[in-house]
């Protein structure tokens with residue numbers, strides 16, 4: 001980490017190839033002989049190098065926009081393995097994904113289904129579809145990342161799914177291929193996933209009774225990781241539980257994001273100032289909510305570890321320089337810390353860089369991938385000139 005800081009400065013995202021590969025292999029091995037497809041959720045971290053690493057292992061991809069489709073194309077070449085989720089796919093996005101001949105559209109509303117059928121018919125093709133059903137189960141996660149309750153905007157209420165499948169069969173331009181669901185993210189217990197899978201299986205049985213035949217069941221992503229003292233189930237325990245519920249004749253699709261890359265990344269930063277006030281001591285760092293928004297957005301906890309320990313141990317709030325009281329990275333931490341020290345925020349590989357912003361005119365940090373003894377720069381630090389490239393002053397006499 002010290003060598004990375006020396007070479008590329010701080011703040012900087014650092015990823016481990018070995019951890020990403022090991023997580024992918026754990027997923028793959030847990031399926032044993034079951035027919036399966038692992039579609040890494042690109043939105044967790046879409047850096048081309050990470051997609052490349054995963055594609056080389058045979059990984060497929062789950063996308064939520066055409067921007068992500070283009071990332072997969074640029075990194076992996078093959079886009080035919082892609083599943084496409086999202087409640088607001090535009091006609092242009094649907095057309096581009098049809099042209100790319102993706103594996104499956106996970107459709108989230110009747111209007112989307114009709115638009116997709118229309119677009120496909122116009123292009124003279126059949127769109128492979130799964131309805132993304134909302135099974136109405138409580139995932140017991142932060143409300144901002146729960147997606148499987150009827151109060152959420154995601155999916156088609158499972159009670160309506162039968163009717164809409166009949167509709168899909170009747171419409172032109174569609175080919176019913178599967179059923180999909182995804183109930184939320186950072187799930188730390190297996191029960192809601194098992195519950196959702198069982199409800200999906202009951203729907204599949206009902207479809208079979210009407211001779212609506214599907215080939216795959218997509219159970220989504222969402223497995224949590226161990227931030228702080230969270231204790232999510234292990235990958236193989238989770239996959240084996242799903243395999244027990246889904247009938248072996250179906251291909252099982254999973255869409256993990258966080259559980260593949262989350263633990264593989266850290267945000268490296270330097271303490272700029274130690275500031276003692278009557279109530280608290282602040283370790284003001286050169287990373288901020290603009291680089292990692294999870295603490296501010298989800299009250300997320302990330303371990304913060306010293307890379308080079310300087311001062312005496314004290315209780316500090318670890319904050320950034322941004323002009324927002326919500327700009328904190330960790331509060332009430334006992335750290336041996338002095339100004340100039342390097343710190344690492346752990347478990348930042350997922351929903352870290354991808355959610356970075358330029359607020360306060362801060363360039364986004366670089367990303368590096370550590371591969372054994374090699375350190376690869378996989379994204380350059382943004383420059384100040386890039387911050388306003390594409391903006392125009394008013395031209396006047």
Ligand SMILES: *Cc1c(COP(=O)(O)O)cnc(C)c1O
Pocket residue numbers: 041043044062064085086182184185186220221222223255256257258259350
């Ligand atoms: C976000 C998302 C995922 C990945 O979720 P993780 O919690 O990162 O595993 C998978 N599928 C869909 C549809 C998603 O929106």
